[in-house]
Amino acid sequence: MEDDGDLQDVQDEDDDSEHEELDFEWDAQDDARDFDWVEEEEVVIDTDAPEPFALDTPAERSGHIAVVDRNCMYVWGGYKNAEEMGLFDLYLPKNEIWIYNMETGRWRMQLSEGDLPASMSGSCGVCVEGILYLFGGHHARGNTNLVYRLPLRMPVFSWERMKDLKGLAPTCKDKLGCWVYKNRLMYFGGYGYVAQAGHRGTFELDEHSLMVSRRGWNNHIHILNLETSTWSQPITKGNAPTPRAAHACATVGNRGYVFGGRYMDHRLNDLYYINLETWEWNEMSVPQHGPVGRSWHSFIPASPDHIFLFGGFTTNRETLSDAWLYCVTTNEWKPFQHNHTESPRLWHTACSGPDGEVFVFGGCANNLLSHQRAAHSNELLTFTVQPKSLLRSCMEVVLQHREQLESMWDCLPKHLLHSLKQRIGTTNTGGS
Secondary structure, three states: OOOOOHHHHHHHHHHOOOOHHHHHHHOHHHHHOOOOOOOHHEEEEEOOOOOOOOOOOOOEEEEEEEEEEEEEEEEEEEEEEOOOOOOOOOOOOEEEEEEEEOOOOOEEEEEEOOOOOOOEEEEEEEEEEEEEEEEEEEOOEEEEEEEEEEEOOOOOOOEEEOOOOEEEOOOEEOOOEEEEOOOOEEEEEEEEEEEOOOOOOOOOOOOOEEEEEEEEEEEEEEEOOOOOEEOOOOOOOOOOOOOOEOOOOEEOEEEEEEEEEEOOEEEEEEEEEEEEEEEEEEEEOOOOOOOOOOOOOOEEEOOOOOEEEEEEOOOOOOOOEEEEEEOOOOOEEEEEEOOOOOOEEEEEEEEEEOOEEEEEEOOOOOOOOOOOOEEEEEEEEEEEEEOOHHHHHHHHHHOOHHHHHHHHHOOOHHHHHHHHHHHHOOOOOOOO
């Protein structure tokens, strides 16, 4: 029943901050208890049962993770609707890793083994030098603060739980954010259990959480040093953001940005960055006509100077489809025009590709917290945020005029010929 734990997450988030969104994956009982937002009180069941038939694209889902290594995007976890109305929501199988090749546009699934994490939603996943690190999340029995690693460049995918970590670990929580800098993982915020003594930062109790499982929002920063396998907390300067969950974090240079998220009954549109060397917080201005407050959105670097914002969920429970570009050097927000305005999303993932594209996968297209059936998605939305490289443009032209040019392909360098052949017939884009 670990998969059901995801539903519990959704419930918690709604009542808790961003928890409302994640709690959607809750256990129905937990949801009702943990927060006002009954929308997030769905029950999620943990199941490792395979799909009744093989799929060539991932199942629809929300609350999953996605990371990029080289030219591939790796998707794990999350939850979806049960096949029949009235049944609990289901966590996705914990042993499945879905891989999207951004060069060929094709999906494939690879099973994993080893010390598998529980089926969850609301976890935090990042990739460092070919290794996926998974922290936190919500499963059928509540929140966790365990850390797992999965090498992605090995022929066999084998999970390993990082058991001998030193220092004071973060509290059990989900719907948090992460910055990666100098071989360190820095986790910020989230919705989870009451902080124990010794934790730096602020914890705000969610008055709607259950008496037996008191949870709330925090603005703690916890650093995991991958070289020493040690947890620590920095002493920060400046005015820190309020506690929050279901926010989004982005790393640009030595700055860790955080935008939005849920705190109490409000979904925020504030923007902060912290200097990851001096640990000083700075609040940046958001113009009156900039992005509205939201949670369960994505906020991802699209270039060395731009961060791409898409979707999310407002205080009024509206699921968004707007996109924005934030320019780091000028501190300016600009609306980003795109072709997916009819595809609102919350609790999705976003990954930057090698050719100036952002790939948004999955998420929910309607109000996750309402009593109507959640519109979980398995679509892959592609946003061309930066100009395509000359090589990519030439490859597309060559493929468009394949009949006239294919006789000369053998004159190409082997790596280019291989890339062209991989792209032939790549119609499997998962709904993009």
